[in-house]
Amino acid sequence: MKIIKNLGSLNEDGHQFAVTIGNFDGVHVGHQTILKTILDDCKKDGLELVVVTFEPHPIQILKPRNHFLINSFTEKRELLRNVGIKYLCEIDFSRDVSTLTPGSFLDEYILSCKDVKRIYLGHDFAFGANKSGDHQFVREYCQPKNIDVKLLNEFTLKEKCVSSTKIREALSLGSVEEVSKMLNRNFFISGMVVKGEGRGRKIGFPTANIRFPAERIVPAKGVYITRTQLGDQVWDSLTNIGNNPTFNTGNDIFVETHILDFDGNIYGDEITVEFIKKIRDEKKFESVNHLVDQIKKDEVLTRDFFRGQR
Template identity: 55%
Template structure:
């Protein structure tokens, strides 16, 4: 997949006769997104067309609503997930307040129809674009008809009669419903980052942990203990992960993501890791003593070992 940051750059690398295009934020690249993108990829192969995704950086809500701590994936992770879906070109438009004032027609004219060879445009069932989200399927259809370009509308995608959306995924993450998150994403939910220096308490009590330095723009699961797997380079290790504020030690309000890798003794300080969440074991709680905490951590680790033994 070729990633480009502006139209001039895309025109420089683009040399195909025909392209199929879709537009969206694709935060999380959830199961609905993946089904939609698979359909476009299949069409593109049959049409001998290149598959172009047009998206935005930063997410519009970060600019228009000043939202923070809500992204399901970093922009680098979104690139990785979109590449897995067979996207040929990813155009990342710089989303600014000035950009947000473009009319739907101006957006289509400047950012979509500035190319020859647009064969088909695909829109999500709920996608709105242009100033005040005034552009919808009907606006786009009128615009495309005058240019003899096919416009295809995605039907709402559901799992077990429930709609799949980035909003639904975020709600499930915040509630700690990790198995539902996996169902909505069609994969395990993960957090990536570098192992950073912590307080070192885990090592002192016999359960060393990798303290994850995660992007604070990301949404974080509910406080608690989870069965997880940690990927380091090309190796995957079974683990348990605590998300919370370490209430037994009264350390403050910062949320820590700390993973204890089962039967693992190597020093991974400074390494890039990916923590994949599988199942929630329990809520975070304050223990009467450190000995009680140690006993509970041992029980959590045993539950995780038992889980992986039967997988």
């Protein structure tokens, strides 16, 4: 995949291009379906598709917040590559960019490539100052330049709309099975394993504590059946998300994974945890013994689940 910052750098590429613009956070099933439809449409007309997105996500500049993004930018690149995208334009988003008029934005970042012949726009996508760059504006602006503008239909799954916002809402409820349907894959968190307090090992259930970017969203507090990828291997696992209320009184969110039948030292290693099913909410136990009893029950449920999958 060729990654650029401005379509102007494609003027020497020898192709004619189509463009679609969006944040594509999560690259969910709606994104996947629409992008594949656009790719097929472009292939018929001999056009190369360029996906235009923003780095960082505009919300991180205009209204910064933690636990918002479904994927990191590196993960989004890989997900787009898997869909079949060959050209990705990552515009450096800033407050200056946010105040550009729609015409100025198009001239500077999109129409700087003289070989752009078509623009595909999402049904609700708007850009530029005050979101004034809607479909009608782009069509009128591009008509004298003989650039075709196509409006994309909203994607629905079993008569329900699919969007990054819907996915965030489902994650906030711990509904990871519903999220898997909307993503067309399991939701995952990747990060480095860091040292914790070592309490899990002391009670017989060692955990890998994941350090992940603060802007990444995590599912609701609770215990989940998960799979953990370490290098080329994938292990069955059990993951807790929460504040460890039995031991802690703070509000920090921890992601701690107990990898079944594994006892290696993986401090400093990168792992990826896929969330499959929520078992229960997080709770504060009266004693460590009560906690241990519950974890044993959680482990039995997890083993039974995977046994049923095989």
